Amino acid sequence: MNAPEPARDDLYVDAAYDMIVVSNRLPVDYQAGPDGETQWKSSPGGLVTALEPVMRAADGAWIGWAGVADREFEPFDNDGISIIPVPLSESELEEYYEGFSNDTLWPLYHDVIAPPSFHREWWDAYVRVNRRFAEAAARAAAPGAVVWVQDYQLQLVPKMLRESRPDLVIGFFNHIPFPAYGIYSQLPWRRQVVDGLLGADVIGFQRAADAGNFSRAVRRLFGYTTRGTLIEVPADDGEVRHVVARHFPISIDAAGFEEIARRPEVQARAREIRESLGNPETIMLGVDRLDYTKGIRHRLKAFGELLRDGRLSVEQATLVQVASPSRERVETYRQLRDEIELMVGRLNGDHSTLGHQAIAYLHHGYPREEMVALYLAADVMLVTALRDGMNLVAKEYVACRFDEDGALLLSEFTGASDELRQAILVNPHDIEGLKDAMVEAASMPRRERARRMRALRKRVRDNDVANWSATFLKTLTGAGIIAPGVPDALVAGLRRIASTERLLVALDFDGTLAPLVDRPEDARATGRARAAIERLAAADDTRVAIVSGRALESLRTVADPPHGALLSGSHGVELQLDGGGVTIDLRDGELAELQQLTRVLEESASSVDGAWVEWKPAGLALHTRRVDQAQAAELQRSVRERVASELPELTVRAGKNVLEFSVRPSDKGEALTRLRQHAGASAVVYVGDDVTDEDAFAALENDDLGVKVGQGKSLAAYRVRSPEDVALLLERLADERDVARNGVSRWP
Incomplete structure (x- = not known):
C-alpha cells in the first residue's frame, strides 16, 4: 500500500464533522457475512460508552483501523456515529503496530519490564501511519471542530493536525503510563514524539505522576517553560501557545455494570460458577490481558507458595485466572504464554486433588455478562499489575458488588490505586507482602469487607466514565458533554x-x-x-x-x-x-470575478454527482452534502486550489459540507x-x-x-x-x- 501524499497547509476538505475521535481501532469489528458481504459488529467498551452521547449530539465521526490488513472500506454509519476506516497494510501492521507501538513504546512506557526494541524501519512506518490518520481527520473535520486523539499509537497526530489545520481544537489522551525521563530518554525519537504531542491543546494522562513526567521531559528536551499543568509552547508567529498537560483518570460505566450484576440470571450464573469449582471457602480471581505488565507470574508464584506452606489449601481457596489472548504474533507474548501455562501446570500437578483444582486457567475472553458473573462469584479480586495506566478491572469488580461484599487487592503501581484507597494495596514485587495480603483478604471479616466496599463503590460511582469524558472535554472546549x-x-x-x-x-x-x-x-x-x-x-x-x-x-x-x-x-x-x-451594486471588476468564479465552480460541480452550486448576490457556494465523503474531500481540495490560483483575492469560507466564495468581503x-x-x-x-x-x-x-x-x-x-x-x-x-x-x- 502506498502512503498518502503529505498533508498541506490548505487541507480544508469535506468539513463535515464538529467532533472527531481518532483511535487505532474503530468501535466496531469487521465480520464477513455468510455470502461474503461486509458486516460490522459493535465492540462496546468504556471509551465508546463515554463518547457515544457527545458523538451523536455533535454529528461526530470515529476514525480508526478496521482490524483487517490490506482491506479498504468506505465510510459508513453505525448506530448514529459516522465511521471512517483507515487502511493498514500487512507490513504496516507488523512495523507500526506490532513493532513500534507494542515492541518499542509499550515496554518503554511500562518501565522497561521487558526490553524495548528500536528499529528505524519501525519508526518510519509509525510516522507514515500517523500521517495517514492525521490526514483522514483533517479531511473530515469541520472548521473549528474538536478532534480527540487516543493513545500511544498516534502520538504524532496532534502536531500533524496542528500544521495542516490550525483552526482545530485538538485533544490527546494517553491511556498507558508515561515514564520518568531517565527511562523515556532511551527512545531515539524522543524529541519527535514529545513535539508531536505538544501539537494538542490538552494532553491527558491517567495519573498526576505521568503528567509530571511528561512536563519534565518537555523541559529537558526543549527548555519550554512549564507552570503547574501549563506548558508554554512557542508558535511560528512568535506568540506563545498554552498547552494543558494534566491527569484525567479514566473510569467505567459503573451503572451499566451494576445493572447487569442485579439481573437474576447473572446471579444464578455466579452460583453455578462457585458450584463448578467445588464451593471453596474463597475464590480468588485474576482478570487480565496476557501481558507481562500484569504481574500474573507474581500472583501465581505467591499463590503457589501459600499452598506449599499450608497457609491456604485447595479445599479452602481456588484461584481463577482469566488471561485473554493478546498480541500473540509478538514473540515476547508467545514466550509469556508458554511460561505462565507451564507454571499453572506445575502448580496444579503439585497441589490439586480429584475434588479441588488449585488454579482454573482460562486463556480466552468472555462476554460482559459472564465476566460480571465471575466478579460476583469471586471473594477476592487480585490486581497485581507491575505497571498499569489505570486498570479498569478493579473498578468493574467494585461496580458489580452491589452486595457490598468482596475484597479488592490492588497493586500500588496502577492508576486505580490513586483513587481506590480502601483496597488492600500491595507491592507485587514483594512476594512475601503479596502472600500476607492475599491471606488478609481471604480472612477479612464481613463487616470490614462491607465498610471498604461501600467507600470503593462511592468513589467509582461518583467518578464514572461519563464524568471522565465530560471533564476532559470541558477542559478542552469549555463545553464538556452537552x-x-x-x-x-x-x-x-x-x-x-x-x-x-x-x-x-x-x-x-x-x-x-x-x-x-x-x-x-x-x-x-x-x-x-x-x-x-x-x-x-x-x-x-x-x-x-x-x-x-x-x-x-x-x-x-x-x-x-x-x-x-x-x-x-x-x-x-x-x-x-x-x-x-x-x-448591492457590484463593480465591473467584481462582476468579472463573479463570472469567472461561476465558470470554475460549475465545471467542477458537474464532474461529481450530487455536488451543486448556489448563486448569491456577491458570490457562490459549492455544496457537497450529497456527495460521497472521499469524493467531496477531493472536490473541495481541487476547487480551493483552482480558485486560489485563478482568483486569489476572493474571500473563502468553509462551512459544514460547503465552500463559499465571495467577491465582496463581509x-x-x-x-x-x-x-x-x-x-x-x-x-x-x-x-x-x-x-x-x-x-x-x-x-x-x-x-x-x-x-x-x-x-x-x-x-x-x-x-x-x-x-x-x-x-x-x-x-x-x-x-x-x-x-x-x-x-x-x-x-x-
Whole structure:
C-alpha cells in the first residue's frame, strides 16, 4: 500500500464533522457475512460508552483501523456515529503496530519490564501511519471542530493536525503510563514524539505522576517553560501557545455494570460458577490481558507458595485466572504464554486433588455478562499489575458488588490505586507482602469487607466514565458533554438579559433554528422554534433577526420569517431591514470575478454527482452534502486550489459540507453590528452553530449573550445541544421577557 501524499497547509476538505475521535481501532469489528458481504459488529467498551452521547449530539465521526490488513472500506454509519476506516497494510501492521507501538513504546512506557526494541524501519512506518490518520481527520473535520486523539499509537497526530489545520481544537489522551525521563530518554525519537504531542491543546494522562513526567521531559528536551499543568509552547508567529498537560483518570460505566450484576440470571450464573469449582471457602480471581505488565507470574508464584506452606489449601481457596489472548504474533507474548501455562501446570500437578483444582486457567475472553458473573462469584479480586495506566478491572469488580461484599487487592503501581484507597494495596514485587495480603483478604471479616466496599463503590460511582469524558472535554472546549435542554447557567443569563430595555434576538438558521438536511431547500425551522420567534417578534421592545449565509431570496423562502423580522443573507452582504431589502451594486471588476468564479465552480460541480452550486448576490457556494465523503474531500481540495490560483483575492469560507466564495468581503459580525444599530438594541442574544457564527460572537459586547449550538471551538459563553434545545431556549427567553414586563412567572 502506498502512503498518502503529505498533508498541506490548505487541507480544508469535506468539513463535515464538529467532533472527531481518532483511535487505532474503530468501535466496531469487521465480520464477513455468510455470502461474503461486509458486516460490522459493535465492540462496546468504556471509551465508546463515554463518547457515544457527545458523538451523536455533535454529528461526530470515529476514525480508526478496521482490524483487517490490506482491506479498504468506505465510510459508513453505525448506530448514529459516522465511521471512517483507515487502511493498514500487512507490513504496516507488523512495523507500526506490532513493532513500534507494542515492541518499542509499550515496554518503554511500562518501565522497561521487558526490553524495548528500536528499529528505524519501525519508526518510519509509525510516522507514515500517523500521517495517514492525521490526514483522514483533517479531511473530515469541520472548521473549528474538536478532534480527540487516543493513545500511544498516534502520538504524532496532534502536531500533524496542528500544521495542516490550525483552526482545530485538538485533544490527546494517553491511556498507558508515561515514564520518568531517565527511562523515556532511551527512545531515539524522543524529541519527535514529545513535539508531536505538544501539537494538542490538552494532553491527558491517567495519573498526576505521568503528567509530571511528561512536563519534565518537555523541559529537558526543549527548555519550554512549564507552570503547574501549563506548558508554554512557542508558535511560528512568535506568540506563545498554552498547552494543558494534566491527569484525567479514566473510569467505567459503573451503572451499566451494576445493572447487569442485579439481573437474576447473572446471579444464578455466579452460583453455578462457585458450584463448578467445588464451593471453596474463597475464590480468588485474576482478570487480565496476557501481558507481562500484569504481574500474573507474581500472583501465581505467591499463590503457589501459600499452598506449599499450608497457609491456604485447595479445599479452602481456588484461584481463577482469566488471561485473554493478546498480541500473540509478538514473540515476547508467545514466550509469556508458554511460561505462565507451564507454571499453572506445575502448580496444579503439585497441589490439586480429584475434588479441588488449585488454579482454573482460562486463556480466552468472555462476554460482559459472564465476566460480571465471575466478579460476583469471586471473594477476592487480585490486581497485581507491575505497571498499569489505570486498570479498569478493579473498578468493574467494585461496580458489580452491589452486595457490598468482596475484597479488592490492588497493586500500588496502577492508576486505580490513586483513587481506590480502601483496597488492600500491595507491592507485587514483594512476594512475601503479596502472600500476607492475599491471606488478609481471604480472612477479612464481613463487616470490614462491607465498610471498604461501600467507600470503593462511592468513589467509582461518583467518578464514572461519563464524568471522565465530560471533564476532559470541558477542559478542552469549555463545553464538556452537552446535555439536552437549557442549562441552569444559561437560564440565569436569559433571566438577566430579559430585563434589558430593547432586545435584539439574532439567530442563525441552518443547524440552529432548522435541523441540517441533505437538501437545503427542504430546511424548515422546528414548530416550537417558530412559535417562540413569533412570540418574541410580536413584542414592541424586542426585535428578531435571522442571520444566514444563504442568499436573501433563499432565506425568505425557507425561514418564512414572521412579520417585522430583520434578515441578513450571504454572510451580511445582503440585509433586509424595515421597508424592504438592501441590494448591492457590484463593480465591473467584481462582476468579472463573479463570472469567472461561476465558470470554475460549475465545471467542477458537474464532474461529481450530487455536488451543486448556489448563486448569491456577491458570490457562490459549492455544496457537497450529497456527495460521497472521499469524493467531496477531493472536490473541495481541487476547487480551493483552482480558485486560489485563478482568483486569489476572493474571500473563502468553509462551512459544514460547503465552500463559499465571495467577491465582496463581509461576515456575520458586520451584519450583527448593523442590525444592532438599526434596532437600537440595548443588548443582543445571538445563537448559531457554524464556524461562520464566530464572527458574530466576536462582535458581542459585555451585556450581550452568545449561545453556540453543539460542539466545536467557540467564543460563545453558553452552549445548547441541538435545534430542539434552541426552541426551548427561545421559549424560556419569551417567558422571561413576559416576567420582566409583568412580574408573573410560570417557572419555579
